Amino acid sequence: MFVLCGCGITVSLMHTLVVPLLPEISRGLHLSQDSASWLLTATMLAGAVCAPMAGRLGDMIGKRAVLAYALALMTAGSLLGAVSWSFGSLLVARMLQGAAFGVLPLGISILKDELPPDRVMAGTATMSSTLGVGAAIGMPLAGVIAQPLSWHAVFWAATATSLVMLVLVVAFVPESPLRSGGRFDVLGAFGLAAGLVALLLAISQGSRWGWASVPTIGMFAAAALVLAVWSAHQLRTRSPLVDLRTSARPVVLLTNLATVLVGVGMFAGFMLTPLQLQAEQATGYGFGVPVLVAGVCMIPMGLGMLIFSPLSAKLSSRRGAHTTLMTGALILCAANICQALLPGSLAVLVSVLMLASIGAALCFSAMPTLIMDWVPVTETASANSLNALLRTIGTSTCAALGGTFLAAFTLDVGGAPVPSSTGFVLTYWIAAAASLVAAALAAAVAMVIRRTGSRLARVAELDGEGAVDNAVDTAA
Structure with a gap:
């Protein structure tokens, strides 16, 4: 550990x-x-x-x-x-x-x-x-x-x-004794790399290139085409880089979709809070602190995640990881709403960061648990890696949206254009909405798990009745 x-x-x-x-x-x-x-x-x-x-x-x-x-x-x-x-x-x-x-x-x-x-x-x-x-x-x-x-x-x-x-x-x-064996899908690796590079370049550079520019649209189109061909290849090959059939299982699929949205909800605070802390007070939202002080103010967010992670494990063991994910997403939503109100006190801002860290800790602890419970034991590393990739896509999307809004909405301070509060508020509201949708997806995961559990219980019950009937026939 x-x-x-x-x-x-x-x-x-x-x-x-x-x-x-x-x-x-x-x-x-x-x-x-x-x-x-x-x-x-x-x-x-x-x-x-x-x-x-x-x-x-x-x-x-x-x-x-x-x-x-x-x-x-x-x-x-x-x-x-x-x-x-x-x-x-x-x-x-x-x-x-x-x-x-x-x-x-x-x-x-x-x-x-x-x-x-x-x-x-x-x-x-x-x-x-x-x-x-x-x-x-x-x-x-x-x-x-x-x-x-x-x-x-x-x-x-x-x-x-x-x-x-x-x-x-x-x-x-x-070394883990559990291994899947098989051959490494080199073609699939190149295809995934090409598709991801095109997609993430479009997301991360779109605000600089222009969202309607030829390079941005071309990258998005190339990503869609390459990933579509890559998906078809993954479904045909015997030893795929990513098992899309396993990833399409309802619990895994819904959890991965929630992961993208949690990445958006979590990263808004990581990205924008240091800018708020260092911005001049004349902006109306800044605190005017040095870079080092701004970094120190971010430490409670990381420590909060470390402290609350064991508590999230206890909640998952008692209520299920889906409950933990839903609770964490709702807390993230609340934290982003508080951030959107642009608190004027440094103590309040740090407290809101702690609240966000609690939500992130709950979500991050629940998502791998849900994934590993619903994939074969020989595919846990690849399934977790895909989940981590989707989290990266979520954080990159949040960074792109935030960068676009901060560049689009500015005000003049001391003769120089700086981001206005509008860009911060819009980014936080989008992060809050993403967190809320992630909570809804976690609720859908709970429904799938309950239905699956009821179905398995019914099958077990029928199997038990069959075993009793066979025993009676044998005795007769």
Whole structure:
């Protein structure tokens, strides 16, 4: 548990640690703001593409082995970033760091295989919460390291941390005996990579390119075409990269759809709150605090997820994971509504972040449990990886919508255009609506589970009657 959760925190750190470093990196490497933003986009794309592949390979050849390979890639990427001399080398480094995103679903699947049944929910919940913990502490931690030293020092620290986690995994994490075997679908991997890159580029860059521009529409069209062909291939091949038939099971399908919406509902606070904290008070919504203070204010959100994850496991064991998902989505909805009101007190804002962290903790702990309960034991890693991918699509969609609204609605402060409150309010209301729909999907999951349970009970009852009749006939 300790080692795997450490891996989860380390991987999630890699996605946010570069955020406060972008201005310094831009100055040092003479980059424009658009070029520097690719250091975030490339990491996201690499994680989205590699997570499903890592999950499938983990099911095939062993989850611990693939976990170690992913950590080795992250270590290599961190080392390359520490010695980077150009934008190209740093971009490759960020892609290698992002390629390790599959560590999270792999770790959850290992816990499912190795822990006693009564500890699986708590382990899954804690492992899931590490995504929020790492994301919350990444920015202030990077600022603390980079301020007295340089951005290279942050990558040296990431190299040391990644290497330590790799050694701990090799030393303490057992290899799962559950393997599916089969052949790796290379064609399916290339098809999924091409489709996801086109889709996520359209989502993440649409606000810069223009939503009605030729590049954006072309990327969306290419994504739709490639993923349609890819889906047909997955349904025909004997050993698919993603088992779409399993993914189409009602509970799995509804949970995955809810995952996209939860990603939207959760990420609004992660994305917009630091901007609110750093914005000038003249905007009417800002607090005018430094970057480091803004990062510190985000820490309670990550810690809240870690604290409430064990409690969410208890709720799932008593009421079912679907109840936990529905409760968490409703709490996220309430938190986003509070954020949409733009609280004027820093204490109130931090309290609302804590509320959002509780909702996210409940949702993130419930979704892997629902997925793993309804897929074959030899497909847990690939199923969790697909779920993690859909969460990435949700957060990317939220980032795209928020970026579009902030750019569209501005006001003049000190002679410079800055985002107005309208963009923040619209993004939070959309996040609240997405969370509410996710709660409705969780309610639909509950209905499916009840109907399935009743059907199974009826079948068992009929089987029992048949057994009695056979016994009577035999006795006669």
